[in-house]
Structures are given as structure tokens and as C-alpha cells.
Amino acid sequence: MSLPHAILTALLERPSSGLELTRRFDRSIGYFWSATHQQIYRELARLEAGGYIRTLPAEQPARGQRKSYEVLPAGRAELARWTAASQDPKPQRDVLLLRLRAAAVVGTAGLEADLRRHLELHRRQLAEYEEIERRDFPPGKDAPEDRLRHLVLRAGIDLETFWTRWLSDALEEFGDLPRLP
Amino acid sequence: MSLPHAILTALLERPSSGLELTRRFDRSIGYFWSATHQQIYRELARLEAGGYIRTLPAEQPARGQRKSYEVLPAGRAELARWTAASQDPKPQRDVLLLRLRAAAVVGTAGLEADLRRHLELHRRQLAEYEEIERRDFPPGKDAPEDRLRHLVLRAGIDLETFWTRWLSDALEEFGDLPRLP
DNA sequence: ACGGATTATGCAACTAGTTGCACAAGGACT
DNA sequence: AGTCCTTGTGCAACTAGTTGCATAATCCGT
Secondary structure (H helix, E strand, O other), X not given: OOHHHHHHHHHHHOOEEHHHHHHHHHOHHHHOEOOOHHHHHHHHHHHHHOOOEEEOOOOOOXXXXXXXXXXXXXXXXXXXXXXXOOOOOOOOEOHHHHHHXXXXXXXXXXXXXXXXXXXXXXXXXXXXXXHHHHHXXXXXXXXXXXXXHHHHHHHHXXXXXXXXXXXXXXXXHHHXXXXXX | OOHHHHHHHHXXXXXXXXXXXXXXXXXXXXXXXXXXXXXXXXXXXHHHHOOOEXXXXXXXXXXXXXXXXXXXXXXXXXXXXXXXXXXXXOOOEOHHHHHHHHHHHHOOOOHHHHHHHHHHHHHHHHHHHHHHHHHHOOOOOOOHHHHHHHHHHHHHHHHHHHHHHHHHHHHHHHHOOOOOO
16 A cells, blocks of 8 residues: 555655656656556545645646646645554565576576576666766765665665676576576 | 466475465465465466366365365476566565655654564564575585575575665664654 | 364455556647 | 647556455364
8 A cells, every 4th residue: 555655755755747747656766666657647536535635726627638736734644654654564576586496397498588688677777776876866965865865776776786696696507507307 | 477387386396285385385485476375275276277287186175175286287388488488577666665765755753663673574584594595505405406496595585685784774874864854 | 072273275355556448638740 | 721649647447466254174172
């Protein structure tokens, strides 16, 4: 149940329309909480119905016309409550690890190419994060909010670093592995 | 669509009943692909209906009586196909990172305690993985399947190491952070 | 041998997320 | 002026995963 809170956070950072939110979910926020535009529109409707956000009074909201939303006090309160509330970590799910485990039983044929592809994707993502770090967090910038946001970005960087390293190791392992069954 | 393949892998490693599978998903396989017993029973029924697995002919399968399943050739083939097929990485979703980002907007009040709790959980998980490594992968053991399984375990260890380190950093950051809004 | 806990199997309803499509408005090409 | 492409908004159906409960068999102490 985190999508509404992701949206509240995004809207507090800056009031936006559904499409703008979708764009922003493709970049920054989506790096650790992805969402499609349909999810976002549906959730915006719910949040508005629940009195957490409202449309900025501007153009009349006809179909096919952009509506901008802003967070109401109730929305901010709900976000604060949710942020502070204790939550259990979600159980892990990682397809790639599962496939490797399966490969130990049915053989590694065909897997290597996809590992290479993933390695490339993670390398690209890592480069993107590092670019963002250079751009948004130069040495001097460390107001409290910036430090928190930087911390989040560091998590992204370190995770991508881990994956590139791990995938490299895995491919190396494949190199000197005899063909399985 | 990975649960059926997780089950096929588990059943190839050893034929089992629904409950045994559930147990095994709580340990090894569940570390990177968790599933509840209801998911497992439902999926076993589907796999059987699809001709991928069959019940081991033993006790008659009355309700409340254990049925053991084994993988049929079609199941093994499907698993091999799936393992080799190219798959895009799932979009990320991490609640904790999202909450930290929200905290940058609505304040960090109450968050610290939960970070400590998560740190403790990750420390415990890390210790468990390291124990498994000591037990199951002593220096000499490196048949091809073992090396693959060890690689998967290393991913788990490194990920938990990352999280414990990152959470420690985050808590340190909290320490010398002035109270936000 | 009986009543209560535990083990094992399963159905049904719900929630979250995804996919596919529809449609309106506005610019752009001709 | 018409059609075509892109942008922005949205509904509906589907899929995967979760929660809550039901039921049968077995084990265990008295």
C-alpha cells in the first residue's frame, strides 16, 4: 500500500498533473517505486475522493484536459503517519537468482547471453545515478533534506554497483564452467 | 510468472508434498522467491493439470493426506526453456527508500526506531547466510552445481552486507541531523 | 477413548499491479 | 479543410500475490 504515499511525496515536492507525475515516476521516484500512468490516475482519483489531495482550481477539468493536484493537510498528515509507522520488509523476489538456481539443475544453456544483457543494463543505470549525484549533490550541498535524498541515491548507487560486480563474477564463473547436462 | 518455475526447481531438487515445499520455501528457495502455502497448493494443482508434474503413486490422495509430486519430462523442458529465455529485470520497489524520501518532506520523526529494527533483521539474515555458507560450501566443494548455488548465496550475503552497512550509515546521519519540520 | 493441539490440505475473497484499449484535444503536414 | 500523429486522460479486464477461513487427519496427554 505504498503507491498513494509515493504520490503524496511527489505532489508535496511539487504539485503536478497525472502526466507530469508519470514523467517523474519514470525518473527520480520511479527508481525505487515504479508505477504506470494507469496506476497513477486511478490512485489520484482515490486520493481526491478521500480528501487527501485536491485539483488546483485552474482550467475546468474536461476529459483530455490536464488537471493539477496539490496535497491537502489531511494528505500531509497521512504521509507523516505512514512514514513513521513500523513496517516489515517485503519478502524477497529475484527472478535472476531463481534462474541461476534452476540452471544448477537443468543446465546453463542460453543463460549467459541474458546475464550479459543484465550486466549492461545495470552498468547503464549506475552511470545514470552517478551522473545525478554529480549534478544534484555537489560537495557543498548538505541541507538536511538534501542529506536524506543523497542517502537514498547512495543506496541506488551501491545496489547497482553490487549487481554489476556480481554479474561480472557470475559470467567469469560461467567462463570456466564445464557444460552442464 | 516465476512461481511455477520456482516450484519445478524445488521438485527437481527433491520430490515433495505441498507442505514440504512450503517448508523449503521458508528456508533456501524462499530467500529469493517467497511463497505462502496457498500459492504453492494452487500452483501445484495447475502444474499437475498442465501435465508438468504428477503425484507420486503411493498413498491414495484423500483430503488432509499428503500427496508427493515429481516433475515430468514436460516440466523439466519448460523449466529449461524459461531459464534460458531472456527476461527484463522487474522495476524496483523499495518501501524503506520511499519512506526516507518522504521523510525529507514531512520530517524524520519516528523513523529512526524502525531503521534500527530493520538493521537488526538484516544482521540476523546475514548471520544466517554466513552460517549456511560455512555449512554447505566448505573450500573443497566445487562441483559445477555447487558453484552456481554458491554464487546465488554470495548474492544474498553481499546484499545483506550492503543493507546493514547502508542502514548504519543512515542511522549515523540521523544522529547528527537537526530535527526536521 | 476422548478432547484439544498440531499438521496438512484447500477454497474464496480481496488487494495491488499490469495490459490493452478508447477517446479527446491540439499541432502539423499537404 | 482534412487526415494523421502525438499528448494527456481514463476505463475495464486480467494476473499475481495475500489474507482469512474451513476441514480432515494425526498425535498426545489424561
